[in-house]
Amino acid sequence: MFYLSDIGKYFIMIKMSFFKPSKWKVLRKLIFKEINDLIIESIPIVAILSFFIGAVISIQTALNLSSPFISKSLIGFATRQSVILEFAPTFMSIIMAGKVGSYITSSIGTMRVTEQIDALEVMGINPLNYLVFPKIVALLFYPFVITISMFVAIFGGFLAMTFAGVPSEAYISGIQMEFEPYHIVYAYIKTFLFAIILATVPSYHGFYMKGGALEVGKASTLSFVWTSIIIIVVNFIITQLLLS
Amino acid sequence: MIEIKNIIKSFNESTIVNNVSTTFLKGKTNLIIGQSGSGKTVLLKCLLGLHTPDSGEIIYDGVSNKKMNDSSKTLLRREMGMVFQGSALFDSMTVIENVMFPLTMLSDKNDEEIREKAEIAIQRVELEKAYDKLPSELSGGMQKRVAIARAIVMNPKYLFCDEPNSGLDPRTSIIIDKLIQEITKEFNITTIINSHDMNSVMEIGEKIIFLVDGEKNWEGTNKEIFKTTNQSVTDFVYSSELLKKVKKYL
Ligand SMILES: Nc1ncnc2c1ncn2[C@@H]1O[C@H](COP(=O)(O)OP(=O)(O)O)[C@@H](O)[C@H]1O
Ligand SMILES: [Mg+2]
Secondary structure, eight states: OOOOOHHHHHHHHHHHTSOOOOOOHHHHHHHHHHHHIIGGGGGHHHHHHHHHHHHHHHHHHHHHHOTTTTTTHHHHHHHHHHHIIIIIIHHHHHHHHIIIIHHHHHHHHHHHHHHHHHHHHHHTOOOOHTTTTHHHHHTTTTHHHHHHHHHHHHHHHHHHOOOOOOHHHHHHHHHHOOHHHHHHHHHHHHHHHHHHHHHHHHHHHHHHHOSSSHHHHHHHHHHHHHHHHHOOOOOOOOOHHHTT | EEEEEEEEEEETTTTEEEEEEEEEESSSEEEEEEOTTHHHHHHHOOOOOHSOOOOEEEEEEEEGGGGGHHHHHHHHHHTEEETTBOOOOTSSSSSHHHHHHHHHHHOOHHHHHHHHHHHHHHHHTTTTTTOOGGGGSSHHHHHHHHHHHHHHHOOEEEEESSTTTTSSSSHHHHHHHHHHHHHHHTTTOOEEEEEEEEHHHHHOSSSSEEEETTTEEEOOOOHHHOOOOHHHHHHHOOSSSHHHHHHHHO
């Protein structure tokens, strides 16, 4: 369970990861490695999921808009809104809590149980800076992944509608309809917060775990549960603050 | 030389290391022995600065831990090498990268000088053939050698080994023990080894302290340990049937 002291420990962990930094030469290499492992390698799964979810959103919207009096462009509009506001930032982040989050927890947790973290400390290296800081920096590129998700999902909707015989002009005019730049701002503020959560909550679960190989598995599961819960709750708070 | 005075360390009310005082000698292999759970690792981690003792003093060649600020503690860390129980090699790095790692992170030397120093350390543990292997491709004994090379690459004044021969067969254990002892003499290091292995006690126990439930129960040398009348020590030393038989002929 998360207690108040865990919350304090979590913020101290984040703070400590900026202290006593390793050499820039070393950090740069670590950051590039994390960008590859956490960002680049996530793009294929994000693209595939986004494509099909985008398609499904448009099909379901179309099914619910059977009345001939409602313009078909509404399908494009509804798809765009649900993708940009919820699906890409929030839903994708939950998928990423499973993919990136459990990877972070298990890799740091394994280093903890095999005393590799102690080894770093003995050498006088700040293990939080060495392990967590590069992940935070790498996940600053996370909005890029979400941007891909938005485009691919809207494109998936477009293809599905083309197959279903909806005129492509209708869908395209729909996605341009009543465009509100503030919605984009809202989506990216959320995405940025989720990125920080995705980098740090799983790191916390890995870094402070105790036990052996079995506990690494348990810590990964627990980390996924908490990361998703925190994302959902933060999503609610941010939406309350920015949209209502 | 490391002197400790009245070290106490507890976790959540339970005292793990209780009022231990002793001296670990320079150029010698000092052993901390005792049953599993007797607090050996915790005591070693106190000496390393991974745990902060609740009370007591640790004096490293005349400098007390109480008089050190953070930066002198960091400098002291650089004079320490540690061989962990499970070797604790970085599993994404090759042997040479593992040994180069402390230098890459902490020294101002260029890449060639770093590689050269790492090669010397690896040659010292006779693993030249494994430079580019990953830890997962090595046997337990070879992993221990890499861990020793990584621990000595910074020319430490203090070397700590947590059960260096756990998980090794008896012959490899003795080879590793002897290697640690040779290195200790060669570089005049203060070496402290945790062990529960009677072979190590016999072979390299130049100075031994015996822990029971976190308290120092006995201290002496490997010559003295076989003659002591201390019941807990003899129970520990002659725990196997073989050694009980040997005792009859002593
Ligand atoms: N970080 C810790 N927190 C709480 N208890 C610990 C911690 N480290 C060790 N202990 C406890 O201290 C006792 C001694 O452990 P340890 O020093 O590892 O024994 P040894 O190395 O002699 O086998 C064990 O009962 C262990 O559960
Ligand atoms: Mg131990």
